[in-house]
Amino acid sequence: MRLILSCLFFSFISSTLFAQISDSSAEIDSTEQRIEQPTKEPRVPKSFYIPTGIRIGTDVVALGVNTFGNNRQRYEVQADVDFHRIYLAGSYGINQYQTSGDGFNYSNDGNYFRIGLDADFLKFDPDHNTLTFGLRYARAKFSETLTTDMVSPVYGPYEENLTNDAVRARWFEMTTGLRVMVLQNLYMGYTFRIQLNRRIFDSENFRTYDVPGFGRAEFNNRWTFNYYLVYRIAWREKQVMEKSR
Amino acid sequence: MESLFKKSIVLILFTLIFACDVDSNCGSVNVDYVTFRPVTLNANLEEIRREVIFDSIVSPQTDSIFFLQDTIGSFTLPLSPAENHTDFYFYYGERGDTIRFTYEKRNSVDSPECGINPEFIGLDTAFQTFDSLIIVNDTLKRTLNAPNIKLFIF
Numbered sequence: 099m100r101l102i103l104s105c106l107f108f109s110f111i112s113s114t115l116f117a118q119i120s121d122s123s124a125e126i127d128s129t130e131q132r133i134e135q136p137t138k139e140p141r142v143p144k145s146f147y148i149p150t151g152i153r154i155g156t157d158v159v160a161l162g163v164n165t166f167g168n169n170r171q172r173y174e175v176q177a178d179v180d181f182h183r184i185y186l187a188g189s190y191g192i193n194q195y196q197t198s199g200d201g202f203n204y205s206n207d208g209n210y211f212r213i214g215l216d217a218d219f220l221k222f223d224p225d226h227n228t229l230t231f232g233l234r235y236a237r238a239k240f241s242e243t244l245t246t247d248m249v250s251p252v253y254g255p256y257e258e259n260l261t262n263d264a265v266r267a268r269w270f271e272m273t274t275g276l277r278v279m280v281l282q283n284l285y286m287g288y289t290f291r292i293q294l295n296r297r298i299f300d301s302e303n304f305r306t307y308d309v310p311g312f313g314r315a316e317f318n319n320r321w322t323f324n325y326y327l328v329y330r331i332a333w334r335e336k337q338v339m340e341k342s343r
Numbered sequence: 344m345e346s347l348f349k350k351s352i353v354l355i356l357f358t359l360i361f362a363c364d365v366d367s368n369c370g371s372v373n374v375d376y377v378t379f380r381p382v383t384l385n386a387n388l389e390e391i392r393r394e395v396i397f398d399s400i401v402s403p404q405t406d407s408i409f410f411l412q413d414t415i416g417s418f419t420l421p422l423s424p425a426e427n428h429t430d431f432y433f434y435y436g437e438r439g440d441t442i443r444f445t446y447e448k449r450n451s452v453d454s455p456e457c458g459i460n461p462e463f464i465g466l467d468t469a470f471q472t473f474d475s476l477i478i479v480n481d482t483l484k485r486t487l488n489a490p491n492i493k494l495f496i497f
């Protein structure tokens with residue numbers, strides 16, 4: 099149910115944003131049509147596709163959870179490189195998680211990465227702010243331990259120490275994100291992720307509870323949210339298409 | 344640009360609202376007991392249910408006595424969660440029968456509040472001395488309508 103609601107919500111937001119973008123370009127086209135006939139889309143010079151810089155950042159939500167929470171320590175580095183309006187994006191994170199309850203302690207320790215492409219829909223922004231939609235492939239590798247100290251009403255107390263040594267997981271993501279320049283070359287913004295089709299491998303001794311980078315393993319599909327602080331290291335000036343007037 | 348910011352804020356608020364949704368509850372369908380149904384065959388070789396008076400049913404792995412001189416048509420016996428096998432001795436009349444069940448147990452963490460949720464799978468018998476026995480279901484779940492074991496007693 100949550101996934102359906104998420105997809106509907108994602109579709110709604112996407113459609114409104116796409117609608118806005120296509121409307122504005124329609125206006126431009128009609129203006130152009132009045133000035134010169136026939137209308138031709140300006141070709142993007144090949145030089146535009148040469149990367150102009152790399153944006154590197156970190157997830158400040160993770161830093162907040164590390165500071166104010168007791169259960170999770172997660173650090174994530176995110177980077178993207180521009181090829182005109184397509185961004186090659188990736189992130190790498192390390193994660194430690196522990197929780198306990200009535201008669202058990204659970205912990206995991208591992209890392210994860212995501213890699214994929216983003217398409218930027220802010221065509222003419224001179225500050226290189228981006229509104230992106232993208233896809234990701236993600237993998238996690240981790241170990242986890244479950245210790246139990248239980249009492250069976252019939253058979254009495256018993257203890258178990260269970261370890262899954264080399265668990266792997268993979269999933270896919272649909273993302274939308276916004277980066278806005280707040281200072282020169284410093285950007286802030288969110289990435290909203292719908293995480294899909296999670297699979298776990300080599301979880302042999304007990305069922306995985308938490309997957310680094312994904313969260314609760316009981317869900318095959320879920321969604322999450324990151325807020326990034328990003329710095330852009332530019333090695334050449336990024337050119338943007340100019341609005342025709 | 345301004346409208347994009349507004350939409351972003353709406354998106355963030357929706358995200359937070361949905362993120363607060365908790366799907367987990369503590370109701371597990373897994374159980375730790377085996378369900379038995381004693382049966383016999385009538386003159387037409389059809390299965391019919393049978394009531395048995397067990398003098399006692401015990402397991403060497405616990406001091407508990409599960410049944411003592413009860414007339415029972417179907418019954419349940421708990422498996423040991425600490426081991427991968429459980430033995431039961433059935434005493435009735437002048438007879439005695441034995442079953443050793445083997446199984447795997449898969450633990451999962453429901454949540455810190457709900458704790459551990461063990462699941463017993465692959466129920467089998469290492470040996471048994473009943474006239475006949477059929478394993479109908481080899482997983483132990485509350486939702487199953489059929490018994491796990493049919494015990495044939497003639």
